[in-house]
Amino acid sequence: MDNMQDLYPSRTKRKIDMFERLDPVVYGDTTGKYKGPLSSEELQSFDDNGFLFFDQFFSEDDIAEFRQELKRLCEDDSLRGWDGVIREPNGDEVRSVFEVHKISNCFNRLSRHPRILDRVRQLLGSEVYIHQSRINYKPGFKGKGFNWHSDFETWHAEDGMPRMRAVSCSIILTDNNEFNGPLMLVPGSHKFFVPCVGPTPEDHYKNSLKIQQTGVPDNDSLAQLIDLAGGIEAPKGPAGSMLLFDCNTLHGSNANMSPYPRSNVFFVYNSMENRTTTPYAANRRRPEFLAARDHIPLTPIEE
Amino acid sequence: MDNMQDLYPSRTKRKIDMFERLDPVVYGDTTGKYKGPLSSEELQSFDDNGFLFFDQFFSEDDIAEFRQELKRLCEDDSLRGWDGVIREPNGDEVRSVFEVHKISNCFNRLSRHPRILDRVRQLLGSEVYIHQSRINYKPGFKGKGFNWHSDFETWHAEDGMPRMRAVSCSIILTDNNEFNGPLMLVPGSHKFFVPCVGPTPEDHYKNSLKIQQTGVPDNDSLAQLIDLAGGIEAPKGPAGSMLLFDCNTLHGSNANMSPYPRSNVFFVYNSMENRTTTPYAANRRRPEFLAARDHIPLTPIEE
Numbered sequence: 001m002d003n004m005q006d007l008y009p010s011r012t013k014r015k016i017d018m019f020e021r022l023d024p025v026v027y028g029d030t031t032g033k034y035k036g037p038l039s040s041e042e043l044q045s046f047d048d049n050g051f052l053f054f055d056q057f058f059s060e061d062d063i064a065e066f067r068q069e070l071k072r073l074c075e076d077d078s079l080r081g082w083d084g085v086i087r088e089p090n091g092d093e094v095r096s097v098f099e100v101h102k103i104s105n106c107f108n109r110l111s112r113h114p115r116i117l118d119r120v121r122q123l124l125g126s127e128v129y130i131h132q133s134r135i136n137y138k139p140g141f142k143g144k145g146f147n148w149h150s151d152f153e154t155w156h157a158e159d160g161m162p163r164m165r166a167v168s169c170s171i172i173l174t175d176n177n178e179f180n181g182p183l184m185l186v187p188g189s190h191k192f193f194v195p196c197v198g199p200t201p202e203d204h205y206k207n208s209l210k211i212q213q214t215g216v217p218d219n220d221s222l223a224q225l226i227d228l229a230g231g232i233e234a235p236k237g238p239a240g241s242m243l244l245f246d247c248n249t250l251h252g253s254n255a256n257m258s259p260y261p262r263s264n265v266f267f268v269y270n271s272m273e274n275r276t277t278t279p280y281a282a283n284r285r286r287p288e289f290l291a292a293r294d295h296i297p298l299t300p301i302e303e
Numbered sequence: 304m305d306n307m308q309d310l311y312p313s314r315t316k317r318k319i320d321m322f323e324r325l326d327p328v329v330y331g332d333t334t335g336k337y338k339g340p341l342s343s344e345e346l347q348s349f350d351d352n353g354f355l356f357f358d359q360f361f362s363e364d365d366i367a368e369f370r371q372e373l374k375r376l377c378e379d380d381s382l383r384g385w386d387g388v389i390r391e392p393n394g395d396e397v398r399s400v401f402e403v404h405k406i407s408n409c410f411n412r413l414s415r416h417p418r419i420l421d422r423v424r425q426l427l428g429s430e431v432y433i434h435q436s437r438i439n440y441k442p443g444f445k446g447k448g449f450n451w452h453s454d455f456e457t458w459h460a461e462d463g464m465p466r467m468r469a470v471s472c473s474i475i476l477t478d479n480n481e482f483n484g485p486l487m488l489v490p491g492s493h494k495f496f497v498p499c500v501g502p503t504p505e506d507h508y509k510n511s512l513k514i515q516q517t518g519v520p521d522n523d524s525l526a527q528l529i530d531l532a533g534g535i536e537a538p539k540g541p542a543g544s545m546l547l548f549d550c551n552t553l554h555g556s557n558a559n560m561s562p563y564p565r566s567n568v569f570f571v572y573n574s575m576e577n578r579t580t581t582p583y584a585a586n587r588r589r590p591e592f593l594a595a596r597d598h599i600p601l602t603p604i605e606e
Contacts, residue, residue: 179534232560259525
């Protein structure tokens with residue numbers, strides 16, 4: 001391993017206590033090169049809570065187009081056999097498609113939409129590239145939940161992301177309510193790093209996309225952070241709403257108990273100043289569809 | 304099988320379509336022998352929705368006492384080895400204790416509390432006995448959810464409950480919110496019976512208490528009933544709140560994603576006019592801790 005010092009050790013044999021984040025949360029501001037549309041209040045809220053929710057950020061027309069494209073990709077026979085398509089454990093139904101910014105013109109354009117990009121570059125105070133992108137489809141009744149986790153913990157340990165300087169963007173394509181397994185977040189949890197116990201299994205990603213068992217924070221730390229936050233939050237809103245959240249914000253979700261499917265588009269923007277190197281706690285890099293190896297700064301599309 | 308005609312066939316080889324309930328929902332009224340404290344509006348609401356929620360029905364002092372007793376029972380070494388104590392699959396922690404109206408003076412008295420009994424007898428228009436009682440304890444982070452189901456379907460098929468004339472009472476001992484796996488109900492679903500496919504496995508109860516796979520309604524019927532209802536409901540409130548729901552109301556719950564445990568007391572009141580006989584779709588009766596064999600009408604305690 002030829003990394004510099006590992007500031008966020010994890011997957012260790014013995015438990016290391018959680019500690020305060022060593023990096024800023026918001027890198028930009030309302031002036032200067034990476035100034036953007038987010039107000040001081042919004043930047044402060046992102047800094048405090050680790051996420052920002054934008055109710056109905058995209059129009060119904062936009063959403064209709066994205067949904068159509070999601071459907072097309074889920075049914076695309078030419079993607080059969082490709083690892084970037086994740087199917088239900090006991091069935092043929094598609095649950096996620098990765099690298100949609102590469103295989104779909106529609107989602108490539110969306111990932112470079114100035115309304116998103118301006119905000120993300122403002123938060124990260126730099127040019128950005130896409131570390132991962134995907135669409136998710138949780139069928140009615142069937143979609144399982146995900147336990148609490150920090151994405152950064154995985155991206156650092158398994159993908160070699162050095163510092164906390166990445167933002168996730170989730171655009172919901174279906175209305176979100178308390179019954180269809182909305183994303184839950186622990187406000188303020190992004191300010192602490194919870195090292196996880198146990199080495200990374202070989203080819204861990206093959207199982208972790210379905211159920212994560214390594215890289216999971218311990219219950220005591222989780223309980224402390226939820227206590228500190230005074231509770232959990234699950235932003236809810238109509239289709240077209242957008243959530244931006246810090247790479248280290250703890251999040252999870254419950255099962256979809258409703259008969260209606262839940263779908264979203266997901267982009268991870270990483271700072272060009274924070275490009276991934278070799279994994280900090282895994283023998284091999286994960287495949288490219290999970291962790292980009294080309295680090296090309298995004299250029300906004302013309303609206 | 305020496306039952307009379309089976310009005311609610313289930314666990315059949317081939318799928319039978321759902322059909323309208325053949326029994327009343329509310330048997331009593333605001334006058335007469337079984338008159339009670341529920342208003343015409345409340346009776347109508349129970350009739351329409353299949354449940355009634357009473358915010359903070361018991362005081363904090365009452366709840367403190369019930370919680371203390373729950374703790375005592377969960378730690379009671381003399382109950383070790385008894386089938387009526389259900390533990391976590393991978394651990395020692397107690398998840399449910401059955402027949403609490405028999406083994407605990409405190410819960411025996413609670414089950415005969417006039418504030419509950421008057422309402423239940425009014426709904427069922429008759430004397431009542433306890434078909435099943437239990438306390439449930441869902442630890443923080445660990446408590447799993449339950450898929451949608453009708454209790455009546457099981458009580459009919461496996462316990463020989465002839466008709467729909469029973470009411471469940473759940474008293475929550477911890478505050479309920481959207482993150483700790485509250486009970487979810489489908490309003491109006493009690494008006495339809497959804498026959499389930501597949502024969503009852505031998506000793507089915509040993510697994511069904513943990514995860515139910517037989518006696519589960521099909522997704523199409525579920526979706527239809529949720530559509531008809533215009534959605535799902537999850538009554539939430541502080542500790543001490545009480546839910547009364549019809550034996551046939553479809554309900555389920557999600558996992559407890561919060562660090563805080565969730566506990567409740569649960570009594571099933573069956574009408575003396577609806578005493579259980581032999582199972583309608585199982586080879587053997589379930590054990591007594593799940594389905595009472597002594598049908599003794601309850602007498603209210605002096606308050």
